[in-house]
Amino acid sequence: MDTTTVTFTLNGTTTALAVSPLTTLRTALRENLHLSATKAGCSQGGCGSCTVLVDGEPTLSCLLPLALIEGQEVTTLEGLSTRGGLHPLQEAFYDRFAAQCGYCTPGMIMAAKALLDRNAQPTREEIREALVGNLCRCTGYLPILEAVEDAARRLSQ
Amino acid sequence: MTRVRGRGIASVNYPTGMNLGGDPTQALIFCQPTGSFTVKLSSTDLGQGLKTVIGQIAAETLGVPLEGVIIDTGDTDSAPHCMGTFASRATHRVGNAVIMAAEEAKRALLEVAADEMEAAPQDLVVENGEVHVKGSPDRKLSVLDVALAAHFKYGRTISGRGIFLKPKGGVDPETGACDPDSTEAHATAVAEVEVDTETGEVTVLRLFGAYEVGRQVNPAMVEGQIVGGAVMGMGHALMETVFPYYPAQDHHTSSFGEYIVPTAMDAPQIETVVLEYPSSNGPYGVKGVGEMTANSPVPAIVNAIYDAVGVWVTDLPVTPEKVLRALEDKDRALSGS
Amino acid sequence: MKQLGIVGQSVKRRDGLGHVTGQTQYVDDVFYPGMLWLRMVRSPVARGAIRRIDTARAEALPGVVAIVSAGDVPNNWYTILGLIGVGPPDEPVLAHEEVMYQGEPICAVVAETEDIANEATSLVKLDIEELEPVLDVEYALNAEAPVIKKWGSNTFIYDGMNHRRLRFGDVDAALKQADFVVDGTYRLSPIEHVPLETHCCVVKPEPDGRLTVHTNTQALYFSMDNTAIILQCPSNQLRFLGGTVGGGFGGKVDVITEPVTCIAALKTRRPVKWRWTRREEFQNSSTRAGVKMEYRDGVMRDGRIIARKVRSLQDAGAYHRHSPYGAQKHMANVGGPYSIPNVWADVYCVYTNRQPSSAMRGFGVMEASFAIEVQMEKIARTIGMDSWELRMINAYRNGQMRPVRKVVEDAALVETLQAAAELAGHELPAHLRAMHSNDTGEQTGNHAYGGGGSRL
Numbered sequence: 035m036d037t038t039t040v041t042f043t044l045n046g047t048t049t050a051l052a053v054s055p056l057t058t059l060r061t062a063l064r065e066n067l068h069l070s071a072t073k074a075g076c077s078q079g080g081c082g083s084c085t086v087l088v089d090g091e092p093t094l095s096c097l098l099p100l101a102l103i104e105g106q107e108v109t110t111l112e113g114l115s116t117r118g119g120l121h122p123l124q125e126a127f128y129d130r131f132a133a134q135c136g137y138c139t140p141g142m143i144m145a146a147k148a149l150l151d152r153n154a155q156p157t158r159e160e161i162r163e164a165l166v167g168n169l170c171r172c173t174g175y176l177p178i179l180e181a182v183e184d185a186a187r188r189l190s191q
Numbered sequence: 192m193t194r195v196r197g198r199g200i201a202s203v204n205y206p207t208g209m210n211l212g213g214d215p216t217q218a219l220i221f222c223q224p225t226g227s228f229t230v231k232l233s234s235t236d237l238g239q240g241l242k243t244v245i246g247q248i249a250a251e252t253l254g255v256p257l258e259g260v261i262i263d264t265g266d267t268d269s270a271p272h273c274m275g276t277f278a279s280r281a282t283h284r285v286g287n288a289v290i291m292a293a294e295e296a297k298r299a300l301l302e303v304a305a306d307e308m309e310a311a312p313q314d315l316v317v318e319n320g321e322v323h324v325k326g327s328p329d330r331k332l333s334v335l336d337v338a339l340a341a342h343f344k345y346g347r348t349i350s351g352r353g354i355f356l357k358p359k360g361g362v363d364p365e366t367g368a369c370d371p372d373s374t375e376a377h378a379t380a381v382a383e384v385e386v387d388t389e390t391g392e393v394t395v396l397r398l399f400g401a402y403e404v405g406r407q408v409n410p411a412m413v414e415g416q417i418v419g420g421a422v423m424g425m426g427h428a429l430m431e432t433v434f435p436y437y438p439a440q441d442h443h444t445s446s447f448g449e450y451i452v453p454t455a456m457d458a459p460q461i462e463t464v465v466l467e468y469p470s471s472n473g474p475y476g477v478k479g480v481g482e483m484t485a486n487s488p489v490p491a492i493v494n495a496i497y498d499a500v501g502v503w504v505t506d507l508p509v510t511p512e513k514v515l516r517a518l519e520d521k522d523r524a525l526s527g528s
Numbered sequence: 529m530k531q532l533g534i535v536g537q538s539v540k541r542r543d544g545l546g547h548v549t550g551q552t553q554y555v556d557d558v559f560y561p562g563m564l565w566l567r568m569v570r571s572p573v574a575r576g577a578i579r580r581i582d583t584a585r586a587e588a589l590p591g592v593v594a595i596v597s598a599g600d601v602p603n604n605w606y607t608i609l610g611l612i613g614v615g616p617p618d619e620p621v622l623a624h625e626e627v628m629y630q631g632e633p634i635c636a637v638v639a640e641t642e643d644i645a646n647e648a649t650s651l652v653k654l655d656i657e658e659l660e661p662v663l664d665v666e667y668a669l670n671a672e673a674p675v676i677k678k679w680g681s682n683t684f685i686y687d688g689m690n691h692r693r694l695r696f697g698d699v700d701a702a703l704k705q706a707d708f709v710v711d712g713t714y715r716l717s718p719i720e721h722v723p724l725e726t727h728c729c730v731v732k733p734e735p736d737g738r739l740t741v742h743t744n745t746q747a748l749y750f751s752m753d754n755t756a757i758i759l760q761c762p763s764n765q766l767r768f769l770g771g772t773v774g775g776g777f778g779g780k781v782d783v784i785t786e787p788v789t790c791i792a793a794l795k796t797r798r799p800v801k802w803r804w805t806r807r808e809e810f811q812n813s814s815t816r817a818g819v820k821m822e823y824r825d826g827v828m829r830d831g832r833i834i835a836r837k838v839r840s841l842q843d844a845g846a847y848h849r850h851s852p853y854g855a856q857k858h859m860a861n862v863g864g865p866y867s868i869p870n871v872w873a874d875v876y877c878v879y880t881n882r883q884p885s886s887a888m889r890g891f892g893v894m895e896a897s898f899a900i901e902v903q904m905e906k907i908a909r910t911i912g913m914d915s916w917e918l919r920m921i922n923a924y925r926n927g928q929m930r931p932v933r934k935v936v937e938d939a940a941l942v943e944t945l946q947a948a949a950e951l952a953g954h955e956l957p958a959h960l961r962a963m964h965s966n967d968t969g970e971q972t973g974n975h976a977y978g979g980g981g982s983r984l
Contacts, residue, residue: 071550076806080447135238136547137724137774174422201901204865210857237776265771275747364687367694371860379948401947411538437717490901
């Protein structure tokens with residue numbers, strides 16, 4: 035079987051993986067690297083549960099061949115908390131009951147992080163737009179919007 | 192372009208428990224020599240938070256802090272039978288089974304404490320992880336000390352068994368007479384919508400809801416069911432179908448591009464109030480809430496559409512296409528053509 | 529109400545930190561060395577007779593380890609409500625003689641990778657003679673329609689009848705007496721649960737012959753007992769692990785993955801994983817039933833609803849699943865939260881050649897509530913009564929008799945109406961504010977509003 039070696043930065047660490055050419059970033063993360071926070075909700079690019087950051091941009095990892103991110107920086111939820119502490123987004127999601135079944139949560143947090151990284155004081159409308167590609171079936175979204183607003187406040191302090 | 196607003200209401204009931212009963216749940220509780228209690232269940236948490244609320248019910252009944260309870264669920268080798276999480280049954284049945292088990296465990300705890308403290312068990316209470324004599328808060332022992340004494344000094348167990356079963360009833364085939372539920376929860380929803388008469392699109396602006404749930408174990412989680420249910424109900428009313436031309440199989444949906452569910456941009460403003468009228472047979476009066484919350488908004492939205500533009504669209508989902516056709520039919524009827 | 533300490537507090541979720549750190553473990557996160565992947569070959573047609581299933585090319589594909597077909601299933605019947613007496617067994621685990629819906633499972637491919645398994649499914653040749661499907665519930669009841677169920681009817685048979693019936697009072701007499709008769713037809717098309725987590729099952733064969741089954745079922749013992757019946761093994765040969773589900777909503781109670789995955793694990797003596805695709809969730813997993821409901825209500829001038837006549841057709845799709853139970857629950861709830869002295873209902877559980885429907889949030893009740901509440905609005909507009917008043921007059925009170933002949937207790941509809949009105953800024957007149965669920969007289973309360981379908 036053909037393999038190709040892809041070198042990229044994952045959560046701050048240089049990583050090289052030998053994979054078959056069309057292996058997606060999501061499959062590489064979950065199955066090759068055993069980082070299971072990134073979820074497999076659809077493989078159709080429709081639900082957002084596979085969202086990670088590639089060079090800071092929210093990206094659907096389920097449709098992205100690993101080979102296309104050669105040399106780029108990937109951040110997953112596992113890379114968000116530092117030295118055991120929680121990122122303010124994680125704290126806010128926890129405090130605001132913004133996760134029920136938890137399946138959309140990793141993708142939702144990563145999409146929210148991308149938003150707050152580029153817009154530190156988003157309006158509620160801007161939060162809604164930024165998260166439109168992340169489906170949640172449990173919470174009805176309102177606690178998630180509140181959590182992102184809460185995180186923005188915490189980050190500004 | 193005309194956007195017309197309307198308001199609609201709907202009031203509903205919802206039964207707690209599997210229809211006709213026959214859906215038991217068992218629970219086991221045991222106390223470790225560390226004073227920590229473990230609740231063994233084979234129940235499932237679907238995200239609604241069962242593990243959390245059962246922890247609260249166990250801690251409340253035992254008289255220990257929340258951290259003093261471990262909820263262990265999901266292994267048929269090591270936990271007794273639970274019928275499952277559905278039919279708004281879980282908090283009700285699992286809760287009742289856990290209360291029964293916790294009360295037995297507490298009785299065993301108090302009997303050991305009574306011997307240790309030279310008091311009568313009926314004169315003792317457990318509060319916040321300590322056993323003390325009623326009216327003499329200084330005469331006390333920690334649950335940890337009682338548990339150590341039980342295990343290593345007296346050789347006695349501190350554990351409990353619980354089960355809740357509403358026995359399965361039948362249905363009279365001629366009349367339909369039956370006993371369908373343990374209790375009924377209630378809700379009233381008010382929907383405010385805006386209908387665009389050019390595109391047929393319906394936007395839900397605000398949802399109000401009053402939910403009567405017997406007793407809230409965890410208000411934030413009840414709110415979670417209310418808001419989550421409301422948005423799912425809105426999707427049902429306006430967007431969702433597997434077969435857009437049902438009963439024809441055409442365009443059978445296969446992806447999120449075809450099956451439309453609400454997104455973060457669709458969630459309306461939602462205001463709620465929760466009422467508590469304890470049921471006679473729920474744990475601390477609990478009634479189920481998980482399903483009712485997705486039901487009440489649906490007819491409220493359809494009624495609001497009628498209020499706005501005077502058409503009944505009673506074939507779900509109420510898509511823009513259906514609204515426009517209904518408006519056209521109404522115009523044609525009015526103009527007599 | 530008794531004051532409590534911890535019950536009533538919004539304590540944080542026990543699994544909250546696991547969720548926000550992505551460390552909560554779901555079935556898709558379970559991994560075993562040597563694990564194989566399973567993909568299902570499904571019927572391309574809605575109804576047909578299977579002439580031949582040719583798996584030779586699939587088996588020859590490098591990386592394919594096994595095929596699982598009907599002959600591998602010890603007891604190839606899957607009637608999940610058999611344990612509560614619903615029968616006869618009508619659904620094969622894997623089709624062998626006929627297919628009854630587009631997407632019906634026929635045989636499974638088990639391979640080293642998901643990609644190989646996918647490719648192999650396209651190499652299985654199916655020779656199916658297509659038959660005319662029955663897709664419409666009204667047509668299914670028609671004498672001219674083909675009979676698609678083997679017991680000779682397109683409906684579930686309840687105690688010798690092709691419907692469940694509710695008969696309370698004398699509805700025809702009451703309809704004649706009524707000042708107004710209001711009709712409505714209400715329809716639902718099937719919808720999907722759409723949990724973010726798809727169905728997933730991982731089975732590991734243990735050295736002692738037992739099977740460890742990781743599943744995201746909503747009902748562990750229920751799934752285990754049904755799997756044991758299919759495998760023809762004692763239940764204690766199975767160990768079901770689960771309890772953490774990424775969204776259920778009623779869609780994960782159909783025991784739809786465990787039996788075949790178990791058989792694959794037994795056949796290959798290796799761990800096997802079956803993870804459903806999103807396409808399978810939409811097209812093949814159970815939906816909410818499509819429903820057609822016809823309501824006829826008899827109403828007096830003063831707003832009392834004195835008669836309700838209902839005909840309801842539930843589209844069960846090709847097989848029972850939970851539909852016979854759901855249709856029965858629907859029957860029990862057609863009165864709704866109202867006190868109506870004469871209620872008549874015929875509820876049919878109808879089979880069609882469509883992906884089966886089953887439990888979904890509000891099973892059997894949701895559609896009744898929908899029809900009832902839109903019907904209430906139609907009544908209000910027809911008789912010229914305020915919508916709030918109509919509901920509060922007719923709301924059941926404690927001590928009254930429900931159509932299923934159970935005395936109302938724990939009633940609180942009136943109170944939720946009052947609270948919702950206040951929340952929504954709608955002022956109710958004094959006589960409505962004075963009502964409560966334990967009042968016994970004021971069913972015909974004097975109304976402050978006159979005619980007109982007034983805006984709320």
